[in-house]
Amino acid sequence: MKLFTKYNRVNVSATIFTFVLGSIAFYFVLDYVLSRQLKETLRSEQFEIVHYVEEHHALPEIQNTRHQWITVEKSIEKLDKPQFKNIGYYNERDKENQSAKQLLFNIEVAGQNYLITVNKSEAETEELLKLIILVTIGMIALMLLFNYFINRRLINKLWQPFYKTIDDIKQYQVSDKQPMRLSNERIDELNLLNDSLNKMTQSIYREYAALKSFTENASHEMQTPLAVIRSKIDLLLQQSELNEQSLQQILSIEDAAKRLSKLHQSLLLLTKIENKQFVLNEQVDLKEIILEKIKEREELIDSKQLKIETFCKATTIYFYHHLAEILFNNLLNNAIKYTPQNGIINIELNEEFICFKNDAFNESLDTNKIFQRFYKPNDSRDGTGLGLAIIKEICNLAGFEISYSFKDHQHIFLIKIKTIE
Amino acid sequence: MKLLIIEDELSLNQSMVEFLSASGYVCESVFNFNDAVEKIEVYDYDCIVLDIMLPGGSGLQILKYLKQNNKTDGVIIISAKDSLEDKIHGIELGADDYLTKPFHLSELSVRVAAIIRRKKFQGNSVITLADIEIDTVAQSVKINQQTTELTQKEFQLLLFFVINKNKVISKNAIAEHLWGDDMDIASNFDFIYAHIKNLRKKIVTAGGEDRIRSIYGVGYKMQLP
Numbered sequence: 238m239k240l241f242t243k244y245n246r247v248n249v250s251a252t253i254f255t256f257v258l259g260s261i262a263f264y265f266v267l268d269y270v271l272s273r274q275l276k277e278t279l280r281s282e283q284f285e286i287v288h289y290v291e292e293h294h295a296l297p298e299i300q301n302t303r304h305q306w307i308t309v310e311k312s313i314e315k316l317d318k319p320q321f322k323n324i325g326y327y328n329e330r331d332k333e334n335q336s337a338k339q340l341l342f343n344i345e346v347a348g349q350n351y352l353i354t355v356n357k358s359e360a361e362t363e364e365l366l367k368l369i370i371l372v373t374i375g376m377i378a379l380m381l382l383f384n385y386f387i388n389r390r391l392i393n394k395l396w397q398p399f400y401k402t403i404d405d406i407k408q409y410q411v412s413d414k415q416p417m418r419l420s421n422e423r424i425d426e427l428n429l430l431n432d433s434l435n436k437m438t439q440s441i442y443r444e445y446a447a448l449k450s451f452t453e454n455a456s457h458e459m460q461t462p463l464a465v466i467r468s469k470i471d472l473l474l475q476q477s478e479l480n481e482q483s484l485q486q487i488l489s490i491e492d493a494a495k496r497l498s499k500l501h502q503s504l505l506l507l508t509k510i511e512n513k514q515f516v517l518n519e520q521v522d523l524k525e526i527i528l529e530k531i532k533e534r535e536e537l538i539d540s541k542q543l544k545i546e547t548f549c550k551a552t553t554i555y556f557y558h559h560l561a562e563i564l565f566n567n568l569l570n571n572a573i574k575y576t577p578q579n580g581i582i583n584i585e586l587n588e589e590f591i592c593f594k595n596d597a598f599n600e601s602l603d604t605n606k607i608f609q610r611f612y613k614p615n616d617s618r619d620g621t622g623l624g625l626a627i628i629k630e631i632c633n634l635a636g637f638e639i640s641y642s643f644k645d646h647q648h649i650f651l652i653k654i655k656t657i658e
Numbered sequence: 659m660k661l662l663i664i665e666d667e668l669s670l671n672q673s674m675v676e677f678l679s680a681s682g683y684v685c686e687s688v689f690n691f692n693d694a695v696e697k698i699e700v701y702d703y704d705c706i707v708l709d710i711m712l713p714g715g716s717g718l719q720i721l722k723y724l725k726q727n728n729k730t731d732g733v734i735i736i737s738a739k740d741s742l743e744d745k746i747h748g749i750e751l752g753a754d755d756y757l758t759k760p761f762h763l764s765e766l767s768v769r770v771a772a773i774i775r776r777k778k779f780q781g782n783s784v785i786t787l788a789d790i791e792i793d794t795v796a797q798s799v800k801i802n803q804q805t806t807e808l809t810q811k812e813f814q815l816l817l818f819f820v821i822n823k824n825k826v827i828s829k830n831a832i833a834e835h836l837w838g839d840d841m842d843i844a845s846n847f848d849f850i851y852a853h854i855k856n857l858r859k860k861i862v863t864a865g866g867e868d869r870i871r872s873i874y875g876v877g878y879k880m881q882l883p
Binding site: 460465484491498534570573620 | 763826853
């Protein structure tokens with residue numbers, strides 16, 4: 238629910254409640270005032286009659302109007318004091334039952350006791366009351382309507398900077414190499430929000446930059462000694478007095494140094510992927526890369542007399558070119574390495590998935606451990622044990638789903654991808 | 659040919675100097691930023707081997723300096739920063755090539771030679787060595803004055819041997835040169851052997867002398883007088 242809708246709901250119901258309560262109170266107050274006024278009128282009529290009788294010692298001539306009439310009758314009975322009564326009567330002109338207020342009092346004219354009733358219809362008062370109530374309701378409705386539209390416009394306008402901030406956050410990427418710089422607004426709360434976000438992204442960015450420079454420094458500090466080892470080996474190999482045994486030992490050192498270097502590069506790559514140092518915003522043609530990677534390995538494939546079947550449709554996705562290369566390098570390297578002589582590798586690519594199948598030497602790999610770092614199947618000695626972990630991380634980064642299965646004596650790697658619409 | 663080796667790691671610097679000197683280059687080495695700038699200001703080099711992370715400054719600044727002063731020295735960056743951005747950045751700033759540490763000295767040698775060929779001879783370089791004649795632009799080879807058809811890989815292999823003549827080159831170095839670092843070929847050197855066998859056969863067929871020696875199964879060496 239939108240904040241405005243929520244606010245409006247509360248606001249409108251509170252307003253209606255207040256007005257209804259107010260109107261009821263208003264009705265009763267008004268009713269009280271009007272009926273008092275009516276009584277006042279009746280009393281002043283009584284006063285006039287009494288006054289007339291005192292002066293003229295005779296009953297005044299009675300003039301009835303539509304809403305007020307007086308009756309005079311001789312009576313023996315005497316009232317202690319004037320009495321008010323509410324009566325109902327049938328109004329012939331309006332053709333309806335109406336109520337009226339009645340004042341009864343005694344008066345003596347020439348020794349004769351009279352009972353005089355002054356009647357005043359309440360129809361007028363009621364009409365007035367109705368009118369006032371109607372006007373009030375109209376005003377409430379008008380006010381609610383105005384309130385609604387003004388609020389809507391005002392609130393929409395007030396929230397504009399908020400939505401702008403949200404847009405900025407959505408577009409922000411820490412790999413953009415700078416913290417967020419949200420503008421100052423005239424509203425304090427929004428300023429507070431923007432300031433906090435600026436500060437937050439600043440510290441995130443600082444940590445990101447520190448991590449990035451750490452991986453770079455780690456790379457430098459690690460690869461430099463390895464470069465020294467490798468260069469010294471290259472020089473050692475040139476010494477003609479070395480015998481076969483020494484050369485073999487030197488070669489073992491070279492292999493180990495190479496593996497160490499590869500291992501370190503792989504760990505750094507994993508760290509970089511985890512740190513999201515790659516932004517997947519390049520349009521990458523997967524088919525092109527797959528075919529290129531197969532071509533690069535032609536000799537290797539021929540030397541094992543492997544058969545590669547490809548069913549690739551041109552598929553373009555948003556990705557990072559270098560990562561896509563690493564992904565297919567690893568998938569292909571594994572497939573080639575773990576397929577026996579004369580085996581078949583089957584590669585399928587379309588808008589929905591990438592699938593690598595290859596004939597297996599042995600039984601299924603351990604599905605629980607296969608994507609773990611440093612996992613190596615029993616028959617594997619070399620390799621870093623990080624290839625599949627890297628594949629998994631790349632898939633995670635891109636939001637792809639990767640699964641491994643073993644069927645018909647084949648290893649099957651299936652990656653569900655998202656293509657560009 | 660004069661080279662300047664800018665690398666702060668002493669023993670790596672020495673290794674490069676030793677290997678490249680043996681290949682016939684005149685090498686000078688410096689170990690920090692300021693010395694490097696001093697050298698560059700005074701002398702011209704055919705190729706500069708440049709490390710990025712240096713005490714006193716960044717190798718990239720040296721690149722900028724060269725560009726601003728219209729120096730035409732060839733530059734190859736050697737750096738452990740294996741990120742693609744750095745490579746692109748280095749090339750944009752005018753470097754001719756980029757080699758990631760750790761590397762084989764034979765690989766460095768071949769890259770330096772390529773840069774010098776491009777810079778010095780405007781690419782019109784024909785390398786002649788005994789009875790082998792390699793045109794690096796046309797990618798053609800004459801052996802014993804006879805044009806010999808080589809595959810792409812055989813051509814690269816021959817050039818690699820010729821540039822690193824009289825040097826023992828390990829199988830690892832050959833594999834990395836021909837197929838790069840991304841392929842997992844550590845356990846399978848058979849197909850390297852196949853390429854070398856084919857190359858030797860073609861040389862012999864053309865009437866050339868087979869100078870490629872196998873060194874105890876460790877590597878190979880092209881023996882030239």
